[in-house]
Amino acid sequence: MPDDAVFPPASIDATAALLSGAGYVPDRALATVVHLALRMRRPLLLEGEAGVGKTEVARTLAAALGRRLIRLQCYEGLDLAAAAYEWNYPAQMIAIRLAEAAGERDKDEIASGVFSERHLLRRPLLEALMPDPAGPPVLLIDELDRTDEAFEAFLLEVLADFQISIPELGTVKAEHPPIIILTSNRTREIHDALKRRCLYHWVGYPSAERELEILRTRLPDIGESLSRQVVGFVQALRRDDLFKVPGVAETLDWAAALVELDAVTVGPDTARDTLGVLLKYQDDIARTDAAAVTRLLDAARRTSETLA
């Protein structure tokens, strides 16, 4: 576990080193924004297409800092009971019965017994505010765009003040604010009020050099020429007019698939047969026919020469 002296990192370079030490290859822009989020104690909103490594930032940060990762996956209809806290109803019923059996008649007395912290079930948001011996946890609020505006409004209190107000109990405030990372695939626009409380970063597709580095870091077994070819092919494919261009996750999947198939280089047939790993829409696959694959392989060869 890393010692406490590294937190928060002293400089942007230190932040970059922290991330790459844990297996994430950041570009300068991402390192800067993560550095600022850690230093300014602000939540970080990462937006970008699916599969560009947004969630991975939170995982890597948690691993690199030796913190606990608390993940809240968003979905439509997500409510307080699933996101922040819920009362333990059976236990509350028993408490009421016991109070009754003991002849307790004072309403306030019963209420404070029933709505006490003992009967509170903590869900991810509340859990992230609790003190942790390893240091404040990393709270990942994943795919925020899947939930609705009503939930965003609720998040505002957590993001700005690191606290949650529970009507029956009072306000729970984090002693040390957690590191909050929000991600969005942009299936709808996040409200300005929420964005204002966060640092924002658009995670784009990596450059050829960086993608090669990511591939090397994640798949150390892959051959040098194969990895260059894979990166060249994917980079060329991203320039095509596709409905969904492949992300870094797809590049890694494809490279892993090629390694599984014992491929030393990517030929036209191998590329066509494994296209389903890269492209997930039938229109896109149909568009990438034999002629297109040949063209892409040509482009890949040129790119891999410049990368060498």
Add this chain to the structure above:
Amino acid sequence: MPEADAISGAPGRGRLAENILTFCRLLRASGLSLGPGSVLDAVSAVEVAGIGGRADLYWTLHAVLVSRHEDHEVFDTVFQRFWRRRAGAERLIEMLSPVAVPMAPPAAKPGLRRVEEAFEGALAPPQEPPGEMEVDARFTASDTDVLRTRDFAQMSADELAEARRRIALLKMPDDRARIRRLAADPRGPRLDLRASIRASLSTGGDYVPLRRRGPRERPPPVVALVDISGSMSDYARPVLHFLHALGTRRRVETFLFGTRLTNVSRALRHRDPDAALTEVGRVAPDWSGGTRIATSLHLFNRDWSRRVLAQNPVVLLVTDGLERDADDTLAREMDRLQRSCRRLVWLNPLLRYAGFEPKARGIRAMLPHVDEFRPVHDLASLEALVAALSGPSVPVLRRGRAYGLEAVI
């Protein structure tokens, strides 16, 4: 600048804070929504990160000031211009002065055009609808029924103003879509244990009155794609007024297309309809030009459909469908659009002609892929649209079949 002093706090930093303040002002004038808080954030971010190099300053300010991906281009241009020299402020004064050095040739992107304007300190004069100043003697208050069925294209400026007023007063559709969020509902299907326990305490726990919850409903969002080419310009503005009024109660995303596709949702959210329309005219420069429907739909499907169609909206497509080079792509893009939304309604002002026949190739390609085909040339047709949106979707209105057209995909 007193604000700058307040921000910097310590002597020596004033210069930087002042520069950042001016920089933020330029960004704001270029269309980014930045509050005073953003300026404070920017200054403290630069202090925290330290000024390592130009790239670090760039990304530090970017982290704090850019909150939408679309704003990146604008930020980039303003940054490159502003921090070109070390003394950004002098550069700015030079630019703002009347004898300013000639600007670079105007860039193509609408965002960048706003940057040009911000640096020049001048905003383009708002576009006025081409109105004739003749006075129509027949128009009096009792003539409302005449106005109701008068073609927007034939209205005088006064009549248009009256039409706009009546559009704003239209009773908007009361359609509901169930969402997955629950709300208190005495006849709802689920028990609300939390409310029940709380209610039981009022009797000291003697009995537990059951409280219930049920799914909430809200008006489904609307996505409008409005053709602003020359043949549509008389109808696009009243439709935009309609969309503005519609947007007060639900989420409305509006896109304009002519030779390119522009998202004007944000501009249209301005409270005042006329200010909103002026702003729309400013961000969409290709009014009354040509039209490329297939290309625009393709761009929409590729770049925006995932972002605005995820909430299962009603899509209003406002165009006359007069596409010059209609081919398979148009049908394919229409098919994709229809499959991605709750209901696709095509509003076509050509339907004002009683003997309308879908002869144009573009119309023939599009028609099989819409759920409803409606006119949009007068107030009465807008009222009919409201009524149609209030009711359930009418699948029999697959008017393509009525005209003997089948989908050819």
